[in-house]
Amino acid sequence: MIAARARRTVFVLVLFAGLAVASLGVGLLAGSVPLSFSDVARVLTGRGTSAISEIVLTIRLPRLLAAFACGGLLALAGTLLQVLLRNPLADPYVLGISGGAGLGLLTATSLGLGYAPSQLAGLIGALAAVLTVFGLSFRAGDWNLYRLLLTGVVFSAGCGALISLTLLLAPQAAVKGMLFWLIGDLSGAGNPGWALAVMLVLGIVSIMGAGALNVLSLGRDKAATLGVSVVAAEIVIYLAASAATVTSVALAGTVGFVGLIVPHLIRLLGITDLRWLIPTAILGGGALLSFADTAARSVWAPLQLPVGVLTALLGVPVVLLLLARRR
């Protein structure tokens, strides 16, 4: 019986690894200029024509990897925050990072600053949100997760109001770009190398700490009796989730849905042990966002949609089906 369960777990992990590879493959082939498998294979082995090489290596591959990194980071952050806050509705943005980043970036854009300064303002806003929410809720000797959650939710609401105001006051021409950022969009994503590195490091740290995370899901007191240094662990989880979210937001804006739903999707497939759930979630989030971004730039090509619309359109039916099927 236990062997069957272990097989199922490994099967789901392998399935998600396969989906991740498939999402990258499809992403290289599909687009406004459809390429054949042999074209792409030639480029990847260094024998392609220069035009196709340009499309594959300079345009599609960086954007695909950016999508994969964003999706993986968001799924990781969502998983960590659901454990930390003991709340199944927690997502990467629940503690105000999207609000802070959005406010910074949109204010800079509406003031007429260029692309790079606006991105920087968004990053500063995100970091300011992390520090503000943590600073307001942390008391030495009394670290209270309800206070953290409520502080984050209230801070987000405040940012949301100011973002709406900024959208109303901003020049018409800038509003569409702002909406793309708010929905989540990868067309402006730069070099994804550092985001992949962040994903790799945070993923390894999280998987190594997954045993403690499992114990922490029993509650703080029980975890303490089993030898977990609860407050230290919680602060590390909070910072890791924040780092993942900030990285993803800096790359693609506030892509919704992935961070909330990928962990639940994997739990619905029967994996609850975080030692398996975390790597599966990273692969699943990366695959989902890669597929969604490929669709976003191919389905109505040459028109490009914000990827955030597609993550929900692809993910919602899958999760609803799984929910309906379960018992």
Place this chain on the structure above:
Amino acid sequence: MTLTAESLVVGFPGRRLAPPLSFKIEAGQCWAVLGNNGSGKTTLMHVLAALRRPLGGEVGLDGAPISTIRPAARARRVGLLLQEEALEFWGTVLDYVCLGRYPHRRSLFGWEPDDERLAREQLERMDIGALAQRSLSTLSGGERQRARLALLLTQDPAFYLLDEPLQHLDLRHQLLAAQCFVDLARQRSRGVAMVLHDPRLARSFCDHALLLYGPDDALAGPAATVLTASNLERLYGVPVPL
């Protein structure tokens, strides 16, 4: 091996729940902790397990102050059954019970096949072996209580601190669980302290007792001298037939 309370004051800032307590739980002993609601039994258990700092005095584990022992090392030697536990665990009963091996893990990532065998044995011992693959959230109150006891048995500490271990259990399983912990003390030299509300169970299973009478009075010692009809009547305010 000993777990000692030295002039231990338990309570909340500004509110002492019991007089300074001094007693010594030794390997092989089984203690009953009795007192009315709100008399500090749970707070004392939390202090003994180092979940909470005392207002004064100190808990000693084999002579060393418990606050100086690293969390994982402490968890291998002192286990606490909480009276209440969060219920959000997503996994199966077996997954849950295996977490008791966390303080014994030898690798960063996980536990060994031996650990799962041990967990299954403890489930059998608590008579819920058949529920191993069920989701924890589908268990009844009594079954869940036995799963929690099984987790503690899987943790296998030297000292078992049990806050109302028999709550929610039917009569047969109350006797089974109480006997299991007494056997651990007598046959495997564990130290046991359990919060109970039934003085007759305390008299039949425990060899030592601690009675908490409120902020100014407490009694600790061998069951034969402490658990007398007059002491218990004074504790509960009603006659206690023994």
